[in-house]
Amino acid sequence: MRVGRRDVSTRGRARRRLPVGWRRAVLLRRVAAGGLAGLAVVIGVLGAASPEVAGAPVVVAARDLAPGPVLAAGDVTVVSRPPDTVPAGALAAPEAAVGGRLVGGVRSGEVLTDVRMLGPAAARTSAGSPDAAGVPLRPADPAIADLVRPGTVVDVVGGSRSAREPGAVLAAGARVLAVLPGADRSSSPVVVVALPGPVAARVAAATIGQEVTLTLR
Known part of the structure; x- marks a missing residue:
């Protein structure tokens, strides 16, 4: 001790x-x-x-999708993503995609946005003009539709009234948005091109009652 x-x-x-x-x-x-x-x-x-940050609903491709065909309910699904990862213009409900058409191919799981769907947003983006619109054209030679794809740049040429007169260029540097099949086997495919507002209206009016063709750039 x-x-x-x-x-x-x-x-x-x-x-x-x-x-x-x-x-x-x-x-x-x-x-x-x-x-x-x-x-x-x-x-x-x-x-x-503190509560966890809630995810934002977004529409994504349920499988690899090609441009052109009408989207069905089984082609898309809704998932939840962190809000800061959702791109601008992302579709939030399946109804915004079902019945529409894509202007380009997408991979399975890819978020669908307004510019990927055939419509005003895609036309504005493709033409680089805020007043752009999509103009549907039915080429006189249906084989031309097999040569173009979404994103192809073409000139829209109106048919001449006589063999001696050359066709007039109705729109130069138009970008193809979509190539749509005809309503049936006897009808020609439809090529939708994006054009600035005034040009789109002029081309749409000029193609009434006259054949058109496309020249590839």
């Missing part, structure tokens, strides 16, 4: 002989360690109490 008391006494005298600055540093480290431990507890409690 005497030996134990001398050891305790010796350790106490040793602590008292330590420099004041060193003892303060030890005290500060202990206080800091205690503060960090308390902060970790607070963060853990707040993290457990």
Whole structure:
């Protein structure tokens, strides 16, 4: 028992002989360690109490899809994605895609956006004009439709009234949006091109009652 008391006494005298600055540093480290431990507890409690960020519903391709055919309900599905990963113009409901047509192929799981669907948004993007529109054309030679694809750049040429007169270029540098099959086997395919507003209206009016053809750029 005497030996134990001398050891305790010796350790106490040793602590008292330590420099004041060193003892303060030890005290500060202990206080800091205690503060960090308390902060970790607070963060853990707040993290457990805060709700998770809700995902945003988006329409994605249920399988690899080709452009042109009408989309059916089984071609798309709705998934939840973090809001900060959802692209602009993403479709949120299947009704926005079913019955429409794609202007380009998409991979399974790819988010469908307005510019991927045949419509005003795709026309504006393709033509680079805010007032652009899609103009459906039925080429005089149905074989021409087999030579173009969405994204192909063509010139729209109107048919001449006589063999001596060359055809007039109705629109230059039009971009193909879609190639749609005819309503039946006897009808020609329809090529939809994107054109700026005034040009689109002029071409649509000029093609009434006159044949057109397309020249590839």
